[in-house]
Amino acid sequence: xxIYKSEIECASHSYIRAIQSxxxxxxxxxxxxxxxxxxxxxxxxxxxPADIKSIDDxxxxxxxxxxxxxDNYPFGMFAVPQRELVRIHASSGTTGKQTVVGYTKHDIExxxxxxxxxxxxxxxxxxxIIHIAYxxxxxxxxxxxxxxxxxxxxxxxxxxxxxxxxQIKLFLDFGSNILCCTPSYAMFIGETIREMGIDPKSLRxxxxxxxxxxxxxxxxxxxxxxxxxxxxxxxxLSEIAGPxxxxxxxxxxxxxxxxxxxxPEVIDPETLExxxxxxxxxxxxxxxxxxxxxxxxxxxxxxxxxxxxxCGCGRTTIxxxxxxxxxxxxxxxxxxxxxPSQVEHVLLELGMTPNYFIxxxxxNNLDSMEVQVEINSSMFSxxxxxxxxxxxxxxxxxxxxxxxxASVKLLEPGSLPRSEGKxxxxxxxxxxx
Amino acid sequence: xxxxxxxxxVENKSGRLAEITDIIAKANIDIRALSIADxxxxxxxRLVVDKPAEAEKTLKDKGLTVSLTEVIAVGIPDKPGGFxxxxxxxSEKGIxxxxxxxxxxxxxxxxxxxxxxxxxxxxxSVLKENGYELLSEESVYRM
Numbered sequence: 001x002x003i004y005k006s007e008i009e010c011a012s013h014s015y016i017r018a019i020q021s022x023x024x025x026x027x028x029x030x031x032x033x034x035x036x037x038x039x040x041x042x043x044x045x046x047x048x049p050a051d052i053k054s055i056d057d058x059x060x061x062x063x064x065x066x067x068x069x070x071d072n073y074p075f076g077m078f079a080v081p082q083r084e085l086v087r088i089h090a091s092s093g094t095t096g097k098q099t100v101v102g103y104t105k106h107d108i109e110x111x112x113x114x115x116x117x118x119x120x121x122x123x124x125x126x127x128x129i130i131h132i133a134y135x136x137x138x139x140x141x142x143x144x145x146x147x148x149x150x151x152x153x154x155x156x157x158x159x160x161x162x163x164x165x166x167q168i169k170l171f172l173d174f175g176s177n178i179l180c181c182t183p184s185y186a187m188f189i190g191e192t193i194r195e196m197g198i199d200p201k202s203l204r205x206x207x208x209x210x211x212x213x214x215x216x217x218x219x220x221x222x223x224x225x226x227x228x229x230x231x232x233x234x235x236x237l238s239e240i241a242g243p244x245x246x247x248x249x250x251x252x253x254x255x256x257x258x259x260x261x262x263x264p265e266v267i268d269p270e271t272l273e274x275x276x277x278x279x280x281x282x283x284x285x286x287x288x289x290x291x292x293x294x295x296x297x298x299x300x301x302x303x304x305x306x307x308x309x310x311c312g313c314g315r316t317t318i319x320x321x322x323x324x325x326x327x328x329x330x331x332x333x334x335x336x337x338x339x340p341s342q343v344e345h346v347l348l349e350l351g352m353t354p355n356y357f358i359x360x361x362x363x364n365n366l367d368s369m370e371v372q373v374e375i376n377s378s379m380f381s382x383x384x385x386x387x388x389x390x391x392x393x394x395x396x397x398x399x400x401x402x403x404x405x406a407s408v409k410l411l412e413p414g415s416l417p418r419s420e421g422k423x424x425x426x427x428x429x430x431x432x433x
Numbered sequence: 434x435x436x437x438x439x440x441x442x443v444e445n446k447s448g449r450l451a452e453i454t455d456i457i458a459k460a461n462i463d464i465r466a467l468s469i470a471d472x473x474x475x476x477x478x479r480l481v482v483d484k485p486a487e488a489e490k491t492l493k494d495k496g497l498t499v500s501l502t503e504v505i506a507v508g509i510p511d512k513p514g515g516f517x518x519x520x521x522x523x524s525e526k527g528i529x530x531x532x533x534x535x536x537x538x539x540x541x542x543x544x545x546x547x548x549x550x551x552x553x554x555x556x557x558s559v560l561k562e563n564g565y566e567l568l569s570e571e572s573v574y575r576m
Contacts, residue, residue, distance in 0.1 A: 382479065413496055414496045
């Protein structure tokens, strides 16, 4: 299969190291000069940009976390003035404050190129219709794949998410070749197609580029059977760029990282020491190619391992395994990042006790989230209608903060376990391993 | 002319009703009438008892969510059409019922209704004007 930019994707290790070194030096200078947060951090540990002479020096650099982005909300981490930005995206943060990311024209260009590499990795060509059923908006999914499709000269079909019957009608009428959406939505579309009695072999669909939420090899097989396609994983996070940070090739054996733009490390989340290739730990990225948001050693909280062996597809870029968990308590529900602390925040705002328990499950291949809360006398009513309206009020408040639906279950006071120390607040029943 | 009813929030899990009513039994409280409203997740147990204030305290002390609501207790003729007549009297005056339950006693002449309406006073006077007997707290508790 074709490779989008073989001079990079199949380059020698030393060539890639040279590019990474040059870009890291430039990026560190930019961050030090234009982001007061980094200048302060460097000065505190007595590090000067000149101390970074090659990519080998990366371990001297400090880490960046999501909290740093939140503390500098909204534009404090940007290395360029707002007038240089051509796009802003945002995702939900831990306490209702969003994580804001900005892109210069150059940043959008490299992100689009990375997404184009991913589409090519899934067998896409410029003659294909790329059916994009990720959400368009502040979320990076829709626009990320959209610009990738256009970058390679393919036909982007910006359907966005939802309205499944229309999605299927477009498959039939337009002959979409590659479906881009979350894996759970791909399952749902596949099941709907089967229910409608449509033979997926009669469609022109041949691949899916699926990501934005954790999924398993079993789900991959199910999606491939339901839709009669090959299902490719794509990884990304808005802080680093968006979808296309890494992607599956036809061997489906670890995602190739676009390491000429995003330098990966895996660290021990406790000691913060870098781990050797093959060992599982927290994935860390340095955005060596970006202008607006030059994040240094950004801790993704995703747990995975790096694979350095050459891939059967011919690409030499380093690969990462599917993330197999998180080093924090973030949940990904239907592609949306949810932190338990957000739920707590909503309950306190409503004047309720912060005693809650979250149960996440996957029903009919769609993530579901239930928030169990203890009732108190001020919420209690002797009528069912009164209690139902309390429940709806909490559900509406959760929806507006989390951007995803959660059903509320009212419990008797004292029925949730009280634990000493860190309370267990979440039970994730989705079988992802 | 109203009677106090206890409403108790009950999670839908087996054995819960036995546990709650056992608390009342141990406090030597007698149940006069009861009903349960249920949804898939939870239920509301509604009780008319002989000692409502005591029952409320006992249940609250056990950590349950309880409220006291004023309801109407009315005696109706225990014969075919007796209930239908009562409902017609109320509906003609535009009084709607939030919920209701019925019970009978050793008195074979009459059946009794516990009713929760928006406006107790209006409902009570409508019933009285039509010759119905409203029960006082004491008479219900002593039944």
